Amino acid sequence: MFSITSKDLSSRARTGLIHTPHGEIETPAYVIVGTHAEVRTLTPEDLKHTQTQAVITNAYHLRENPRDVHDMLGWQGPIMTDSGGFQVFSLGFGREHNIGKVVSIFPEHNAKEFHEPEKNLVRITDEGAYFLAPKSAEGTTEKGEQFLGPKESMQIQHKLGADIIFAFDECTSPLHDYEYTKKSLARTHAWEKICLDLQLTTYNFQLLYGIVQGGEFRDLREESAKYIGSMPFDGFAIGGSLGRSRSQAFDILDWTIPLLPETKPRHFLGIGKIEDLFDGVRAGIDTFDCVIPTREARHGRLWGKRGYFDIIKSIWKDDASPIEEGCACPTCEALTKKELHERFRAKDKSAARYATIHNVFFFNNLMKQIRVAIQENAFQKLKKQYLAIRN
Numbered sequence: 001m002f003s004i005t006s007k008d009l010s011s012r013a014r015t016g017l018i019h020t021p022h023g024e025i026e027t028p029a030y031v032i033v034g035t036h037a038e039v040r041t042l043t044p045e046d047l048k049h050t051q052t053q054a055v056i057t058n059a060y061h062l063r064e065n066p067r068d069v070h071d072m073l074g075w076q077g078p079i080m081t082d083s084g085g086f087q088v089f090s091l092g093f094g095r096e097h098n099i100g101k102v103v104s105i106f107p108e109h110n111a112k113e114f115h116e117p118e119k120n121l122v123r124i125t126d127e128g129a130y131f132l133a134p135k136s137a138e139g140t141t142e143k144g145e146q147f148l149g150p151k152e153s154m155q156i157q158h159k160l161g162a163d164i165i166f167a168f169d170e171c172t173s174p175l176h177d178y179e180y181t182k183k184s185l186a187r188t189h190a191w192e193k194i195c196l197d198l199q200l201t202t203y204n205f206q207l208l209y210g211i212v213q214g215g216e217f218r219d220l221r222e223e224s225a226k227y228i229g230s231m232p233f234d235g236f237a238i239g240g241s242l243g244r245s246r247s248q249a250f251d252i253l254d255w256t257i258p259l260l261p262e263t264k265p266r267h268f269l270g271i272g273k274i275e276d277l278f279d280g281v282r283a284g285i286d287t288f289d290c291v292i293p294t295r296e297a298r299h300g301r302l303w304g305k306r307g308y309f310d311i312i313k314s315i316w317k318d319d320a321s322p323i324e325e326g327c328a329c330p331t332c333e334a335l336t337k338k339e340l341h342e343r344f345r346a347k348d349k350s351a352a353r354y355a356t357i358h359n360v361f362f363f364n365n366l367m368k369q370i371r372v373a374i375q376e377n378a379f380q381k382l383k384k385q386y387l388a389i390r391n
């Protein structure tokens, strides 16, 4: 299901093709986030015009009425679903550590360590997670809790029918200590084994990725990569707490990726700014997903070679230059900075759509440039060019 088409000579970067039931993904690739089975503001036709190759949606948010995600999205290309674990556990440690509903990836500046919770939203057992969901639903227990475990996650993901699905894992917080993370890792490994057994016997039309956990602790990460890497998953994801800083996240990739099988694809969950993409590809990552292109577009933040700028600011009100010089996206063909600025200021509904099209196109096009550069053995050169413009 994965073929490597070229390799960079001076790093672990490579290009490849992931073959899925709904088509191929040329890697390295950006997977666009469509949390509730829609990429907000975009039509399926828009997705094509942004050169999108794959979309990731969320099993947690779709758990109450799971049906075919290709139909829901109106998108017949490759789709991934995450296991729902991240959302469930972030309900728990977000409260426990006072770091918001969905934890910030690197919470070193805004976390209060081990804040005592008034009320636990998540109760974890060896079977799975009991949680108090924001709204009541079918399957709620007497205590008002819902349950998600490895079998339930696989059942939901099977009904959703995505091409690539993820094993259910406990996502620990960056603030969990070594002892907790170690205990959690054993539980995660047992859950992933249950998911794999189910996939091998029942759900075998989908590709299942195992997830490497272990928090910021090198020995736990290595143990996890060796154990999960030895199992017949179709691919692997590096997930969970990636430490307290950006550089620690890339150390984690360098500890784990050499221990994973060379011949299987690797996904990096939830990170995707420009420099992250270069560093991730360098470390051997094949696919990324991140909300940045879509979420930030809706707030008027536009990405380009120089980083980003906020189109809503009044400095753009008389600027008739292109949004991004040389960008071939439908938005840049249609509108100047001034015109998009006016649409945002007028709260015109089309503004968010135009901005999303540009951002998604920009990141997809950046990945295309990275693929070409790897094939031409010019990856380091492209990385230097991009980082030089930005500094």
Ligand SMILES: [Zn+2]
Residues within 6 Å of the ligand: 323, 324, 327, 328, 329, 330, 331, 332, 333, 358, 361
């Ligand atoms: Zn553009």
